[in-house]
Amino acid sequence: MHRWLLLSYPRDYRRKRGAEILETVHDIAPTSRGARVAADLVRHGLRARLGRPASRTVVVWASIFTVACGLFAASFGTWLTWLGSRPLDHRELAAAVSQLYPDKQVSDIDTGDPPSVFIIYGSPLSWSSASDLLLGDGGEYSLAGLGASFAQLPADSRPQVLAELRQRLEAAGWDYTEPVYSNAYDCIPDDPRCDPAAIPTNITVYAQRGDDVLDIAINDDNTTPKMSIAMSRSTPWSAYPVGVVAFVLGTFSGWCLFGWASRRTEGHHPLVQGSAKFLFGFAMLLWWAPILFSAPLMLTHHLREPHFRWHLPWEWLGQPALSLPFLCGCVMLVLALGLAALPHRQPVDQTVAHR
Structure with missing residues (x-):
């Protein structure tokens, strides 16, 4: 085994001192633990690779x-x-949406599968998108997903909308997280035009079932909540x-x-x-x-x-x-x-x- 550990040393070093190192190791082996000797060999070998003692x-x-x-x-x-990883299937999204809200009218839903696992501006990465990738828009390169949205939900209170969503997720067998609240936009706190109470709230609930992950976003614009659902895959x-x-x-x-x-x-x-x-x-x-x-x-x-x-x-x-x-x-x-x-x-x- 010690001979194999000498591979951590550079080749010239092994040729000059390999035999001497092995002889020394064999002499001290009966009085030292093998794991410690092996670790010291590798440590000194990696240091020797750097030169400049x-x-x-x-x-x-x-x-x-x-x-x-x-x-x-x-x-x-x-x-x-x-x-x-397993490709996304728009039929799985349609089935998930119909399970969660069979009584609601879907205003928009993807009816085709993504062209690739990762996309940039809706298309697979190619040489034509190299300028976007390198010149500031590289963050647009991301996992592909499928989406659906509802024109409007019943004008219930926000707790009622979330409670209904939890019930539907549990009934369909989804694991879900607690809602995440965030402002729909930011404004300067000291600006007199900035009224925190008037800023619409975005609510996001994450759910998972198998290798499917849902990002459910509710936009509470203080009139009628609107909902969108995005499906993607979990990490392989x-x-x-x-x-x-x-x-x-x-x-x-x-x-x-x-x-x-x-x-x-x-x-x-x-x-x-x-x-x-x-x-x-x-x-x-x-x-x-x-x-x-x-x-x-x-x-x-x-x-x-x-x-x-x-x-x-x-x-x-x-x-x-x-x-x-x-x-x-x-x-x-x-x-x-x-x-x-x-x-x-x-x-x-x-x-x-x-x-």
Whole structure:
């Protein structure tokens, strides 16, 4: 087993010191726990991949890069699992609506299936929508859904409308959350034209049955409540193991890639080293700024409202709403790797030079 663990060390390091390391491990194995020896081997091997033994910050920079790689890899893995999820069927929406409100007239309901699992402005993602994705409208790329709406509901009081909705959901076998209240629009609190009592209230109830998720929105405009129902799919069960595996693989691959670039630039000209460090640092700024901006907002949103389906992983990373900074960061990383790949002179062995 210990021989396999040596794969955590870079290849040149294994060739020079592999036999010595294995001999040392075999000598101390009878007096040490195997798990601890294995963990130390992997830890020292991963550190050796980074080179720069005198540096105190190289591990920090490597961790920043590898965690980002793991998060993006996990997002990509879950995106792939979503592509294999069960397609939406407009007939299921029609059946759900007829179960909940068979006595109400539906004013509008989707009669066709979505063209794909994810859409942007109603269409599948394509090269024609690249400008929308990169230039500020990336947030429109989202899960496809089906919708239905009622022109009006009986002019009952709001508690009666919600009580009736709960009864119908329970009778149809749906699990549901408590209502979420929000203002239909915001206004400046100190403005004399702002009357909080006159702002219409939006009420949202989330429900789930099997892999179907309903977002039921009631707009209380103080006259006649109006209701809309949106159906989407719950998160596929396979997204969780695939996301974890993709995170681990992305993290390890990122560590190995950073280590290769770190060792390659260690003996380069100071200009090459400085340029590579600048490109890498700016790339990490472009990668992490959207994450640090979006993740707290998403966490606050989830703590404030109940969800049967959490928001998609890449939305926590600010993607694809802020995909342009991410793409620019990728370009800078490619340039930094190109600098690391430049050939450079190896130091001449002094014992050979004096012969």
